[in-house]
Amino acid sequence: MATRIRPSNKRCAVIGGSGFLGRHLVERLVDRGYAVAVFDIRQSYELPGVTFYQGDLCDKHALLVALKDVSIVFHCASPAPASDDRALFQRVNIDGTRTVIQACHEAGVQKLVLTSSASVVFEGTDIKNAKEDLPYAKRPIDYYTETKIQQEKMVLEACSKENDFLTVAIRPHGIFGPRDPQLVPILVDAARRGKMKFIIGDGCNLVDFTYVENVVHGHILAAERLKTDSPLCAQAYHITNDEPVRFWDFMSQILVGLGYSAPRYHLPYMLVYGIALLLWLMAFIMRPLVQIKPTFTPMRVALAGTHHYYSCARAKQDMGYQPVVPLKEAIARTVESYPHLRKGA
Ligand SMILES: NC(=O)C1=CN([C@@H]2O[C@H](COP(=O)(O)OP(=O)(O)OC[C@H]3O[C@@H](n4cnc5c(N)ncnc54)[C@H](OP(=O)(O)O)[C@@H]3O)[C@@H](O)[C@H]2O)C=CC1
Numbered sequence: 001m002a003t004r005i006r007p008s009n010k011r012c013a014v015i016g017g018s019g020f021l022g023r024h025l026v027e028r029l030v031d032r033g034y035a036v037a038v039f040d041i042r043q044s045y046e047l048p049g050v051t052f053y054q055g056d057l058c059d060k061h062a063l064l065v066a067l068k069d070v071s072i073v074f075h076c077a078s079p080a081p082a083s084d085d086r087a088l089f090q091r092v093n094i095d096g097t098r099t100v101i102q103a104c105h106e107a108g109v110q111k112l113v114l115t116s117s118a119s120v121v122f123e124g125t126d127i128k129n130a131k132e133d134l135p136y137a138k139r140p141i142d143y144y145t146e147t148k149i150q151q152e153k154m155v156l157e158a159c160s161k162e163n164d165f166l167t168v169a170i171r172p173h174g175i176f177g178p179r180d181p182q183l184v185p186i187l188v189d190a191a192r193r194g195k196m197k198f199i200i201g202d203g204c205n206l207v208d209f210t211y212v213e214n215v216v217h218g219h220i221l222a223a224e225r226l227k228t229d230s231p232l233c234a235q236a237y238h239i240t241n242d243e244p245v246r247f248w249d250f251m252s253q254i255l256v257g258l259g260y261s262a263p264r265y266h267l268p269y270m271l272v273y274g275i276a277l278l279l280w281l282m283a284f285i286m287r288p289l290v291q292i293k294p295t296f297t298p299m300r301v302a303l304a305g306t307h308h309y310y311s312c313a314r315a316k317q318d319m320g321y322q323p324v325v326p327l328k329e330a331i332a333r334t335v336e337s338y339p340h341l342r343k344g345a
């Protein structure tokens, strides 16, 4: 019988390694002595110890080149949630993830760590300290969430101890930190256009915002603790800062840190949600004629006006997870990293 030569445990690949989370993950893996292959549709930087492979993850042949001699694959590529393009989400998150799994099998990869999302259970209503056993959203709030659910199911179902292929899913929530192209830039853009004067709802809703280095720490712990006899096999894990914060306090701290005023006036949640829904519908109908990108999408309004925080007790118990950067320090580091977005810059 032919024996399969095991690739070195220190060779890994990061699919989506040019993105916000992916690049932070790559930098930390290199610090820890891993040789890293980045597979991404674009190359955004260069780093010693990292080999770049540019390609679409739906292309198995391109993936196989990057996965040669790799033992661990981190899959953190996805179209941006704001793209709202159903066909693109289906192609990349569902068909593409199926291709990633096939390529892992063919390349002899032993571990696949998926970046899922805590929002796979979010339906637009309050979630308080939820554990991972909460059922997937029956009515996902957008195509992004819908396809993240399918993606997570597919990766966890692919776990097979017999075939020496182990999988685990990390569910972060509200990732923020230096170089994030979403949260801080969108917030500042809204503030600059005078749209951040209002608090949606009573402003008391608690939310998890997770510093990117904590998310990276969760991914690396998961990869290193994922073994045939460990409880991590085929499981999903919430990774948060473990410090739920009022959504509007968090936004205000970022805004004030960058020199903008904090929102002050309250608007009823249902009113804003109704307007956002109407705008989304109009944008959808007019799409063939003109591209409109509303700041306040139904998803964003739901996220801004409800509780959504998650327990990471399972990650603490099974992989010894603890956040490495507390929220206060994380906000300070983030604000400092965006000098170009300061008021007046
Ligand atoms: N940001 C957040 O708050 C949260 C994110 N997540 C998950 O974390 C992961 C990383 O998110 P984040 O870093 O914010 O996202 P980014 O958009 O910054 O990174 C994703 C990377 O994947 C690339 N990519 C997209 N499509 C393909 C493709 N077909 N083939 C190869 N590469 C592709 C992107 O390229 P391009 O930019 O050109 O599209 C980008 O470089 C995602 O899976 C996301 O669902 C989960 C919870 C919260």
Ligand SMILES: CC(C)CCC[C@@H](C)[C@H]1CC[C@H]2C3=C(CC[C@]12C)[C@@]1(C)CCC(=O)C[C@@H]1CC3
Pocket: 081, 116, 117, 118, 119, 173, 174, 175, 182, 183, 186, 187, 190, 295, 296, 300, 301, 303, 304
């Ligand atoms: C205009 C303001 C009302 C809101 C500005 C901030 C928002 C852009 C962000 C607040 C919560 C964020 C969030 C995500 C994206 C950016 C926010 C909406 C995700 C949707 C990213 C992908 C996920 O998997 C879940 C995230 C939840 C929180």
